[in-house]
Amino acid sequence: MGVPELPEVETIRARLEPLLLGRRFDRVTISDERLTMPFPPESVAAELQGQRIASVERRGKYLIFRFESRRVLLIHLRMTGTLQHAYDGTLADDPYRRAVVRLDDGSDVGYRDVRRFGTWRLLEPDELDPYLAKRLGEEPLGRRFTAAALAARLVNRRTPIKAALLDQRALAGMGNIYADEALWRARIHPRSQARSLQPEDVRRLHRAIRGALQTGLALQGSTLRDYRTPDGEPGSMQHEFRVYGREGQPCYRCGTAIEKIRAAGRGTSYCPGCQVEAAAQASG
DNA sequence: AGGTGGACCCGAACGC
DNA sequence: TGCGTTCGGGTCCACC
Secondary structure, eight states, rough: OOOOHHHHHHHHHHHHHHHHTBEEEEEEEEOTTTTTTTOOOOHHHHHHHTOOOEEEEEEEEEEEEETTOOOOOEEOOOEEEEEESTTTTTTOOOOTEEEEETTTTSSSEEEESOOOOEEEEETTTTTTTHHHHOOOOBBBSEEEEEETHHHHTTTTTTBBBBHHEEEEEEEEOHHHHHHHHHHHHHOOTTBGGGGGGHHHHHHHHHHHHHHHHHHHTTTTTTOSSOOOOTTTOOOOOGGOSTTTOTTTTTTTTTTOOEEEEEEEEEEEEEEETTOOOOHHHHHH
16 A cells, blocks of 8 residues: 555655765665566676666656666566665664665665565666666656647547556556546546547546646655655655545545445546546447 | 456455 | 455556
8 A cells, every 4th residue: 555656756766866866886785586587686786786876767657777887777666665765774674675775875775665566677778768668658747748648548448547547558657546536636437438538538637647646746645554755754645635545435526425446457436426437338 | 459357465454 | 362365556467
């Protein structure tokens, strides 16, 4: 719970950036063979050692550590991955720690992951772009993500709009929480077929996606259980959820009790009063 | 080809 | 109380 989506990953990136820029990886310990699969953790650790950070970027839910060698460490936190930063050996013991990086200023970056879904992948300079291009669509907070761009990703798709929003190739960075929040803002039923959305629905959804993500970003993400910034602080977006986790409580817009259903194989919170199916039934 | 459902993992929540 | 079972979440992959 409290899975890192775009706002959480971007918050982590922004906090790490000043701590990591120009720093060298002096010692790297990886204690979970799943983290670097299919490559052995010892060899990845050995290759990371001595690398100096040139930039700390994000794309979708991926963290991108670019080194001066132009090689790249691509980190995906998946469900329960978190990063901590601590000075002078003050990193607390943690049974769920999977990796530690000692930087050349004596501070440590710890990687914690209870469920071990997270991944660290070391890529050669020319591997990053194709790797990301294959998996990710537009950045939803970027300039090129327009209502028209969103419409182009939804046209002719028979899948429920909830599934389309979770498809990282359609747009990069939404997960279960912000997808529900965006659909509530747009007053669209999560099971509406993507292709049934009218131009006005798509415009509302476009605004809703950006609004939900920007709110999350402004509040440093949402903390339900695992997510923390690298200095251990929780986000506060969880206090601002409009639908997620509010089942049984009245909709802030129309007062109807929020319901939880399954859509796209995921637990989905929505308001049956004001989130209506787009013309789907008529055309289908 | 596009859509769907299971696998991966493990703590929490639930049921008896 | 204490056990066993179910659930969930992002992504990949096998299947239809």
